[in-house]
Amino acid sequence: MESPAQTVEVDIHVERIQDGVKELAEEYSRTGVALFNYLGDAELPVHPLLLVGRLLADEVGWRSEVVHPAEREDARDGTVKLYHSPKWLGPAMDSSALAVHQDGFGNAGSVESVGLFVESGGARAATTYFTNLALVVRNLMLDDPTSVEGLFAPDAIHVTSRRGSSSLRTTGPILFLDELDRPAVNFRESDSDTVVSIREDLLDMYHYLLSASRPGASGVLEVQFNQTGTGVFSNNRLLVHGRTAFTDGERQRRVLARKWWSSYAGFERPIKVPGFRVSRLYSEVLNSDRVEGEWIFDEVSGLESRVR
Numbered sequence: 001m002e003s004p005a006q007t008v009e010v011d012i013h014v015e016r017i018q019d020g021v022k023e024l025a026e027e028y029s030r031t032g033v034a035l036f037n038y039l040g041d042a043e044l045p046v047h048p049l050l051l052v053g054r055l056l057a058d059e060v061g062w063r064s065e066v067v068h069p070a071e072r073e074d075a076r077d078g079t080v081k082l083y084h085s086p087k088w089l090g091p092a093m094d095s096s097a098l099a100v101h102q103d104g105f106g107n108a109g110s111v112e113s114v115g116l117f118v119e120s121g122g123a124r125a126a127t128t129y130f131t132n133l134a135l136v137v138r139n140l141m142l143d144d145p146t147s148v149e150g151l152f153a154p155d156a157i158h159v160t161s162r163r164g165s166s167s168l169r170t171t172g173p174i175l176f177l178d179e180l181d182r183p184a185v186n187f188r189e190s191d192s193d194t195v196v197s198i199r200e201d202l203l204d205m206y207h208y209l210l211s212a213s214r215p216g217a218s219g220v221l222e223v224q225f226n227q228t229g230t231g232v233f234s235n236n237r238l239l240v241h242g243r244t245a246f247t248d249g250e251r252q253r254r255v256l257a258r259k260w261w262s263s264y265a266g267f268e269r270p271i272k273v274p275g276f277r278v279s280r281l282y283s284e285v286l287n288s289d290r291v292e293g294e295w296i297f298d299e300v301s302g303l304e305s306r307v308r
Helices: 014-031 048-060 070-074 133-143 145-152 200-211
Strands: 009-012 033-038 064-066 080-082 098-101 113-120 128-132 157-161 168-172 175-177 183-185 194-198 221-223 230-235 239-243 255-262 295-298 303-306
Touching: 009 014, 014 033, 014 048, 014 230, 033 048, 048 064, 048 113, 048 230, 048 255, 070 080, 128 133, 128 230, 133 145, 133 183, 133 200, 145 175, 145 200, 168 295, 194 200, 230 239
Parallel strands: 009 033
Antiparallel strands: 033 230, 064 255, 080 255, 098 239, 113 230, 113 255, 128 221, 128 239, 157 168, 157 194, 175 183, 295 303
């Protein structure tokens, strides 16, 4: 896969939508990011993001639409509205900067792709940036394979989401093979309600990967989500993303619609677990039994427990 910085935007016309979707699928397969401009104003039976995403799913192999709880609280069209969402969803929903992360924390790595669509532009100074971290590590491996061995360790990264009774802690590798034996990334940085800790011997590598994921770094794709009708699909298995802070226009608030897709059947409802769906080759090492049910983490005792 090539760097997402080399991607191109695809114009989506309702009357020629199949051609546009095929071009999107080629971009998604080539770079992990598919940018598009929806140019139709016709009345649609579903949200434009869902229409394009469902057609794209047939091309790239997504098997499930993940129904986020906020879709029931915030919207009736099957998408989550970023920034116009319930406060319990946390800091990702306000106008502050968003730390480098992957979507679907606690979902066992099952969120394959993230779709975003600008319903309302007008924001100023907002940049969302995407990095293929697996590609960054691959390039490091070509120069010095031993330098990245620790990234595959089962205790390489610990992430704690601090949300009281719904807190969760995950422990795992930064790089691994998923259940379908495909490369996958598990990476993020701390923010206001998430604490990330790294194995001490991997701290230098972790900070290098963070620096490689910042705006302006080589291979990083930077997108201004200011124009109504702009959309993107990103490979959440290999890419990380973040966002700079923004301010709304005087008369209009920035609103993005978001939808998740999964390569796994049966993931229509998000789960909340401390483990990852990993290749059978590593399932014993990576505690693959911890991807069932629903879990919480108690910070006082430091213990995880299955509650459902």
